Amino acid sequence: MALGDIKGQQRAVRFLKQLVRRDMVPHAFLFTGMPGTGRLAAAFELARALECLDPQDSDSCGQCGACRKIDQGIHPDLIQVRSDGAFIKIEQIRELRERFRFRPFEGKWRIVIIQDAQRLREEAANAILKVLEEPPRGNLFILIAPEAQMLLPTIVSRCCQVRFQPLGDDIVADWLVRESGLSIEDAAEVARLSAGSLDAARRLTEEDRIAGWKRVLANVESLERLSLLDLFSMTAKWGGTREQVEKDLECIRLWARDLIVLRLGGNRPLTFELDQGTVEAVRDIAPERLFRLYHDIEEATRNLKINVNLQLTLEGICLAIKDSLYGKGDWHSFSKGRQNLPL
Ligand SMILES: [Zn+2]
Known part of the structure; x- marks a missing residue:
């Protein structure tokens, strides 16, 4: 692998290669973007x-001693700093500064990669800032963070920022087929849900969330045909721990967001492939009803965290969906309770 092999980040890669070719590499970079978009690989x-x-061609050969040492993680001039617990601590930066008293051992450069730079504790951030203000020669810092706003502006202003975009679904899907052995269809589905991040795609595959989400959507999309009694029996069989139900509600929330996007005719891509019955039902519904449904789902998710009964919550959500999509749209308060329902 080389810089040129990084997928889906042509602009960033072209820019970096140009700097290398022209021998114009600055003393500090800030790579920003979501985790799982290739920042660390770059x-x-x-x-x-x-x-x-x-x-x-201004890129690594992949064969020489230096390239191999970097692959094996034993190059003496490549230093990685990661958070120790929740933060990167001042001791870690002090240790780093000790090493700046010496020139790089083998290479032309000493390269310090700081992962999750947003976790620099205040003192550690100030210590890094001091180094960046008077950069020791031959040292290159690469700070990695989701967004520049998460760092001290004084640090950001001393770095050359390179943005990493969310990856295209095709790139994520190809990677999933290669790395996780998913079928092309499953990979395409996971890719759509992962919002351009390989990390998110990996998590989705590992947790087998796709299967779980399919089950949830099948339940939700069956609501049109279910009588109220069947609805209660379906939610009674729903099962799962509180944590699981929270994940299920997250899925329902994304699904409801899809309904809104669809209703408003926006260009935003949908998270799920909606079934035809749902697509048709959404077409004639007042957007306000969908907003209210979305709000109800958010509220139910919040309430779950403060120990509300799982089954009543699921019943409430399913009733709200059924009524919003296929009913009169006047069911929007879970607190009414089921005693008022005509069974
Ligand atoms: Zn090489």
Whole structure:
């Protein structure tokens, strides 16, 4: 692998390669973007391109001693800083500064990759800032964070920022087929749900959430045909721990968001592939009804955290969906309770 092999980040890669080619690499980069979009991989590939003993077209050769040492994680001039617990602590930065007293051991550069730079504790951030203000020669810092606003503006202003975009669904799907052995259809579905992040895609595959979400959507989409009695029996069989039901509600919330996007005719991609009956039902519904439904789902999710009965919550949500989509739309308060329902 080399810088040029990073997928879906052509702009960032082209920019980095240009700087290497022109020998204009600054002393600090800030790579921003969602986790799972290739920020860390690009940091390593940039390090290889700079340390490579036999660079090819301003990129690493992948074969030389320096390239191999970086692959194996034993290159003495490549330092990684990660959070120790929730934060990157001042001790870690002090240790780092000790090393700046010496020149790089082997390469032209010493490269420091700081992962989750947003976790720099205040003192640690100030210590890094001092280094960036008077950068020791031959050192390159690559800070990685989701967004620049999460760091001290004084740090951001001393870094050359490179943005990493969410990856295209096709790239995520290809990666899933290759790495997780998913079928092309399943990979396409997970890719759509992962919002352009390989990390999110991996989590979805590992937790087998897709199967869970399919089950939830099948329940929700069956509501049109169910009588109220069947609805109660369906929610009684729903099962799952509080944590599981929270995840199910998250799925229902995303589904309801899809309904709103669909109703408003927006260009935003839908999370799920909606069944035809649902698509038709949504067409004639006042958007306010969908907003209210969405709000009800959010409220139910919040209430779950303060120990509300799981089954009553699920019943409430299912009734709200059934009524919003297929009824008169006047069921919007869970607190009415089921005693008022004509059974
Ligand atoms: Zn090399």
